[in-house]
Amino acid sequence: MREVGKIWMNGKLVPFKDAKVHILTHALHYSTAVFEGIRCYNTPRGSAIFRLPEHVDRLFRSAKLYSMKMQFTKEQITDAIVKTVRASTLKECYIRPIAYYGYGTMGLTPTPNRVDVSIACWEWKVGESKAGKITGARCKTSSWLRIDSRAQPMQAKAASNYANAALARVEALKNGYDESIMLNYHGKVTEGSAENIFIVKNGQIFTPPLASGILEGITRDSVIQIIRADGGEVIERDLDRDDLYSADEIFMTGTAAEVKSVSEVDDVIIDNGRMGQTTKRLQHSFMDAATGRDERFAHWLTHL
Ligand SMILES: Cc1ncc(COP(=O)(O)O)c(C=O)c1O
Numbered sequence: 440m441r442e443v444g445k446i447w448m449n450g451k452l453v454p455f456k457d458a459k460v461h462i463l464t465h466a467l468h469y470s471t472a473v474f475e476g477i478r479c480y481n482t483p484r485g486s487a488i489f490r491l492p493e494h495v496d497r498l499f500r501s502a503k504l505y506s507m508k509m510q511f512t513k514e515q516i517t518d519a520i521v522k523t524v525r526a527s528t529l530k531e532c533y534i535r536p537i538a539y540y541g542y543g544t545m546g547l548t549p550t551p552n553r554v555d556v557s558i559a560c561w562e563w564k565v566g567e568s569k570a571g572k573i574t575g576a577r578c579k580t581s582s583w584l585r586i587d588s589r590a591q592p593m594q595a596k597a598a599s600n601y602a603n604a605a606l607a608r609v610e611a612l613k614n615g616y617d618e619s620i621m622l623n624y625h626g627k628v629t630e631g632s633a634e635n636i637f638i639v640k641n642g643q644i645f646t647p648p649l650a651s652g653i654l655e656g657i658t659r660d661s662v663i664q665i666i667r668a669d670g671g672e673v674i675e676r677d678l679d680r681d682d683l684y685s686a687d688e689i690f691m692t693g694t695a696a697e698v699k700s701v702s703e704v705d706d707v708i709i710d711n712g713r714m715g716q717t718t719k720r721l722q723h724s725f726m727d728a729a730t731g732r733d734e735r736f737a738h739w740l741t742h743l
Contacts, residue, residue: 440561444527447519447558449510452526458557465540470599471549472539473501476694477520479560479743481530482731487740488524488534489694489729491517493657495536501595502538507554509538516556517741523558525743533563533695539598563695570617571691572722575702575714577616578631578689580680581607585621585629587652596654604632618691620683620704623652628678634693635659636701638678638686639717645682648675658692658725661739665724668735683707688715690722697729698722 446458466472477494479486495513502509511519520534536558543552570576583606587593591600607619611632620636623629628647630636635656637646644666649655663673683689687710689701698721700714714722728736 443529447523449555461542463545464542465549465552469547472537472598473498473505473595474535474537474598475596477534478694479524479532479534480730484731485742486530487731487742490657490739491741497596498536501597504592504595505597507538509554511556519558521743524560527560529562532560534560571699575700576618577703578618578620578701579611579614579616580705581610581619581621583607585623585652587623593652594655608632627651628683629653631691634691634696636691638682639688639715640686644673645678646673646675647678651677656692658694661728662692662721662725665728688718690718698725
C-alpha cells in the first residue's frame with residue numbers, strides 16, 4: 440500500500456499513516472461494519488467518481504439493514520468522499536468508505552457504541568484484478584455455499600459477508616484457480632467472491648436474480664443498462680452449475696474487477712477458452728462509460 444493523501448475519519452482529514460483505531464473497536468471483533476468500494480477514473484474532463492450517488496445510497500441501505508445509526512447525512516458523506524479524493528491528488532483511485540461500530544463497550548451488543556465513518560482511497564493497480572482482463576480467469580465452484588438472507592441480509596455490503604467470500608477465494612487460489620464461483624443452498628449460481636456473474640448462451644445474456652442471494656452490484660446494473668441502451672436484453676433467472684459449463688461466454692462484473700472474462704470453470708473450458716465477442720464488447724463499452732467516453736452515460740460521473 441502506497442500511503443498517499445489523507446483519510447477522512449468522522450469529519451476530519453488525517454494523514455494516511457495516522458488513521459488508526461483502537462484494538463477494542465467493536466467491528467474488529469464482531470464484523471459490525473458496512474462498507475463501499477468505489478472507483479475514480481481519469482476522464483477527458485478530469486477525474487470523476489463513478490456512480491457516486493448509487494454507492495452512497497447502498498452504504499446507507501446497508502447501514503439500515505443492520506440498524507446502524509449514521510451520524511452523517513448522505514450529502515455529508517458524498518462531500519467527504521469528494522474531499523478525500525481531492526486530498527489524495529490521485530487522478531485515478533479506489534475509494535473505501537466504511538461505517539462501523541467503534542470503541543466503547545465490548546460484548547456482542549453493538550448499539551451502545553457510536554457508528555464511526557472513515558473514507559480512504561488508494562491507487563488500484565491493474566495487477567490486482569488482472570485475471571480476466573486479457574486472458575480469461577480460471578474459476579472454481581466453491582465447496583463453501585454462499586450464505587443467504589435467511590442468515591444475514593445479503594443486500595447489505597457488510598464486512599460479515601466477506602468471511603464467507605474470503606473462504607471461497609482462498610480455497611480457489613490454493614487449488615490453483617484465479618477466482619471462485621459460489622452456489623447458494625439450492626445449488627444455484629450466485630456470484631464470485633467479489634463480483635456478479637453473467638453467462639452468454641445462444642446469443643442471450645443471463646444473470647442470477649437478486650433473490651439468489653447476491654449483492655446488487657452497481658457494475659452489474661451499469662452493464663445491464665449498457666446492454667439495454669445498445670438494444671439488447673438481459674434475462675435474470677436462476678442458473679445451474681451446468682449452465683456455466685455449457686455457456687458460450689461467462690463474464691464477471693464488479694467495481695474492482697470491472698468486466699472480466701472467465702475462460703474455465705472447474706477445468707471445463709468455456710467455448711474455446713478465449714475471450715468471447717460479447718465480453719470483449721462489454722469490457723470496452725463499460726470502460727468507455729466509466730472513463731467519460733460515452734456521452735449516454737455522462738450522468739454516471741461526478742467530476743471532482
Ligand atoms: C459479493 C460481491 N458481489 C458483487 C460485487 C460487485 O458489486 P459492485 O459492482 O457494486 O462493485 C461485489 C463488489 O463489491 C461483491 O463484493
